[in-house]
Amino acid sequence: MHDPLTSDLQAELIRTAHALADAARPETLKHFRTGILSDDKGPGPGGRFDPVTEADRAAERAMRDLLAQLRPDDAILGEEYGRKAGTTGLTWVLDPIDGTRGYISGTPTWGVLISVADDAGPIFGIIDQPYIGERFEGGFGRALVTGPRGAAPLRVGRDRPLSEATILTTFPEIGTAAEYSAFRRVADRARLVRYGMDCYGYALVAAGQVDLVIEAGLQPYDVQAPIAVVTAAGGIATDWEGRPAHEGGRLLAAVSPAIHAAAMELLAGIS
Amino acid sequence: MHDPLTSDLQAELIRTAHALADAARPETLKHFRTGILSDDKGPGPGGRFDPVTEADRAAERAMRDLLAQLRPDDAILGEEYGRKAGTTGLTWVLDPIDGTRGYISGTPTWGVLISVADDAGPIFGIIDQPYIGERFEGGFGRALVTGPRGAAPLRVGRDRPLSEATILTTFPEIGTAAEYSAFRRVADRARLVRYGMDCYGYALVAAGQVDLVIEAGLQPYDVQAPIAVVTAAGGIATDWEGRPAHEGGRLLAAVSPAIHAAAMELLAGIS
Numbered sequence: 001m002h003d004p005l006t007s008d009l010q011a012e013l014i015r016t017a018h019a020l021a022d023a024a025r026p027e028t029l030k031h032f033r034t035g036i037l038s039d040d041k042g043p044g045p046g047g048r049f050d051p052v053t054e055a056d057r058a059a060e061r062a063m064r065d066l067l068a069q070l071r072p073d074d075a076i077l078g079e080e081y082g083r084k085a086g087t088t089g090l091t092w093v094l095d096p097i098d099g100t101r102g103y104i105s106g107t108p109t110w111g112v113l114i115s116v117a118d119d120a121g122p123i124f125g126i127i128d129q130p131y132i133g134e135r136f137e138g139g140f141g142r143a144l145v146t147g148p149r150g151a152a153p154l155r156v157g158r159d160r161p162l163s164e165a166t167i168l169t170t171f172p173e174i175g176t177a178a179e180y181s182a183f184r185r186v187a188d189r190a191r192l193v194r195y196g197m198d199c200y201g202y203a204l205v206a207a208g209q210v211d212l213v214i215e216a217g218l219q220p221y222d223v224q225a226p227i228a229v230v231t232a233a234g235g236i237a238t239d240w241e242g243r244p245a246h247e248g249g250r251l252l253a254a255v256s257p258a259i260h261a262a263a264m265e266l267l268a269g270i271s
Numbered sequence: 272m273h274d275p276l277t278s279d280l281q282a283e284l285i286r287t288a289h290a291l292a293d294a295a296r297p298e299t300l301k302h303f304r305t306g307i308l309s310d311d312k313g314p315g316p317g318g319r320f321d322p323v324t325e326a327d328r329a330a331e332r333a334m335r336d337l338l339a340q341l342r343p344d345d346a347i348l349g350e351e352y353g354r355k356a357g358t359t360g361l362t363w364v365l366d367p368i369d370g371t372r373g374y375i376s377g378t379p380t381w382g383v384l385i386s387v388a389d390d391a392g393p394i395f396g397i398i399d400q401p402y403i404g405e406r407f408e409g410g411f412g413r414a415l416v417t418g419p420r421g422a423a424p425l426r427v428g429r430d431r432p433l434s435e436a437t438i439l440t441t442f443p444e445i446g447t448a449a450e451y452s453a454f455r456r457v458a459d460r461a462r463l464v465r466y467g468m469d470c471y472g473y474a475l476v477a478a479g480q481v482d483l484v485i486e487a488g489l490q491p492y493d494v495q496a497p498i499a500v501v502t503a504a505g506g507i508a509t510d511w512e513g514r515p516a517h518e519g520g521r522l523l524a525a526v527s528p529a530i531h532a533a534a535m536e537l538l539a540g541i542s
Contacts, residue, residue, distance in 0.1 A: 029420070033480055105437050105465050106480030108379055108403060132379060132403050133419055148404055149300070166376050173465075194376050194444075195466035209304055209377030 005123075010140040013090075016070050017114050017126050017137070020063045024096055024112045025130040027059035032131060033106045052100045056080050059096035059112065067092055074116070079221045091117045095221040099198025101173065108132050109200040113225035121246035125228025127203045136203040138232025145207060154233040157208040159256035162263065165211035166192040168201030175216030178270045179250065182240070183214050185266040202226035205253050206233035212263055213253040216240075220248045227251075236260045240267040276394075281411040284361075287341050288385050288397050288408070291334045295367055295383045296401040298330035303402060304377045323371045327351050330367035330383065338363055345387070350492045362388045366492040370469025372444065379403050380471040384496035392517035396499025398474045407474040409503025416478060425504040428479040430527035433534065436482035437463040439472030446487030449541045450521065453511070454485050456537040473497035476524050477504035483534055484524040487511075491519045498524075507531045511538040 005013070031051035060080040067076060075086030078094040092114070097103050099110030108131045115125035124139030134147030136154060143154040167190045171183050187193045190212070197204070199222070204210040206229045213226075224246050227237040230253045237253040239245040242264055245252075252267065254260035276284070302322035331351040338347060346357030349365040363385070368374050370381030379402045386396035395410030405418030407425060414425040438461045442454050458464045461483070468475070470493070475481040477500045484497075495517050498508040501524045508524040510516040513535055516523075523538065525531035 033478060101463055101465060104480075105439065105463065106475045106478055107439075107465065107468060107471065131419060148402060168376065168378075192372055192376065194372060194378065196468065197378060200378065204377045207304060207377055209375075 013116050013124055014140065014142070017116065017124060019070065020066055020094070020114050021112055021126050021128040021135060023062040023066050024059040025128065027062050028055050028097055028112060028130050030058070031055040032103065052097060052103050055103070056097045056100070060094055063094050063096065063114070077221060079219070089118055093117055093122065093221050093224040095225070098222055099200070102196070102198045107196070109196065109198045111199040111203070113199060113221060115224040115228050117224055117246065121244055122224040122228040125225035127199055127225050127229055129200065136206055136229050138206060138229035143206065143229070143232035145203070154206040154229070155208055156205060156230070156233050156235040156255040157211060159258055160211065162186070162189050162259055163191060165190045165259060166194070166209070167212045167214060168194050168197045168204060168210050169214050170196065170198060171215070179216040182267045182270050186212070186214060186263050189266070199226060202230055202253055205235055205255060206230050211255050211259055213251070214263065214267070216250040218248045218251055220246060223248055223251050226253065240264060284387050284395055285411065285413070288387065288395060290341065291337055291365070291385050292383055292397050292399040292406060294333040294337050295330040296399065298333050299326050299368055299383060299401050301329070302326040303374060323368060323374050326374070327368045327371070331365055334365050334367065334385070348492060350490070360389055364388055364393065364492050364495040366496070369493055370471070373467070373469045378467070380467065380469045382470040382474070384470060384492065386495040386499050388495055388517065392515055393495040393499040396496035398470055398496050398500055400471065407477055407500050409477065409500035414477065414500070414503035416474070425477040425500070426479055427476060427501070427504050427506040427526040428482065430529055431482065433457070433460050433530055434462060436461045436530060437465070437480070438483045438485060439465050439468045439475060439481050440485050441467065441469060442486070450487040453538045453541050457483070457485060457534050460537070470497060473501055473524055476506055476526060477501050482526050482530055484522070485534065485538070487521040489519045489522055491517060494519055494522050497522070511535060
């Protein structure tokens with residue numbers, strides 16, 4: 001896929017991504033806030049019913065079934081069912097429930113992550129929050145949110161110094177001790193740090209509310225939709241050394257080159 | 272107000288509380304996710320425009336104006352405009368935006384807190400999340416949530432040991448170092464701890480998703496609606512020593528007497 005995509009193909013990929021998100025919504029909501037925690041006994045495999053795993057799998061199956069109809073020759077990489085090869089050079093990257101701890105706790109901060117990538121990384125992505133009914137999308141020149149207040153363009157906030165910045169993160173629940181120390185060096189210089197937001201943090205960078213998201217220990221399916229949405233909204237998303245991050249690991253999303261560089265300097269030096 | 276309230280008066284108080292929440296919603300949403308952080312320069316007092324303070328004040332004014340019409344003889348305690356005396360023995364306790372850091376960051380975890388109290392504490396309360404369009408209410412034999420998926424009863428989850436519990440908190444952003452150490456003693460024995468949820472955590476205890484919320488450094492207007500909602504849903508909400516908590520300070524909300532006692536034992540011993 002080194003030729004530019006035609007606008008017809010772009011439109012088809014956007015329609016497909018939305019159809020996938022629409023198909024995932026009811027599957028993820030079926031077990032959300034049912035009051036059953038994942039260690040409750042129930043009719044699931046091994047004698048236990050795990051609502052997150054059930055919802056995760058059902059949502060990914062719904063999306064894969066739809067791709068088999070709509071884009072059968074594209075590759076797929078999904079959190080639950082792994083890789084399926086394709087012939088078009090395009091790969092759909094699916095995380096049916098990103099933020100499973102948020103899902104279990106009932107917080108509306110988990111999301112369905114859907115993106116389509118070529119060899120160089122994601123080219124279009126969606127972060128969908130089914131409970132709120134809110135969808136952040138970016139790529140092919142589009143960047144918008146649709147939700148309880150209708151549709152609005154997504155645009156990162158203005159550049160400001162780290163001392164005035166708001167950071168969102170899922171630390172300290174993720175990453176290694178060394179990664180957490182590096183994160184703290186940045187966090188200690190920021191104006192406000194908030195925790196526990198899962199993938200929703202990236203949506204809020206794109207929406208102009210948050211300046212930085214810093215995370216670690218991520219998988220490709222955790223990062224590709226966020227990278228697409230943040231980038232489309234005018235932000236930057238790389239690993240902690242400024243390299244492409246779509247294979248996962250450590251992710252640094254920022255509203256501007258200046259604050260991105262300031263954060264990278266403080267994050268540097270861990271192995 | 273030591274006589275039991277008539278059912279007509281209870282119904283009037285419930286209607287009034289909902290009318291207050293309806294009046295606050297548009298005022299809080301006017302400045303939500305406008306991309307303006309509170310240190311941006313603008314047309315506000317002192318040359319700076321603070322969207323949270325603006326929204327906080329406008330929402331409380333809208334509620335006070337409505338109370339002047341609907342329940343002019345009740346007392347009021349509001350976060351922004353303080354105390355107004357009354358003659359009925361009933362006090363409306365109002366926090367127009369609880370979770371201002373969440374509001375600034377754009378997260379849907381802040382809420383409008385509305386409750387009505389007699390001398391012994393809150394008797395009915397609402398936790399309203401305007402962006403999601405979600406309202407948790409409890410008191411006078413009612414406990415329900417209305418939101419994106421319609422109306423549903425609120426009922427705390429089943430009793431489980433601390434080792435299987437989910438805790439929500441706004442630590443480490445709140446409280447003293449000693450309070451944080453005490454919190455960690457409980458957190459370290461729980462299965463899952465999630466951060467940054469503001470008043471939304473209490474709603475999730477009432478909704479059966481979370482076992483404990485532990486917080487400190489609270490004001491009366493921060494706690495009274497959460498206490499009413501958690502209690503109405505079958506839970507317990509006291510200070511860290513099991514005493515009434517409606518004057519603020521340290522709050523421990525739990526699904527059952529057993530886990531409440533287990534948490535209190537670990538929280539004990541700080542001055």
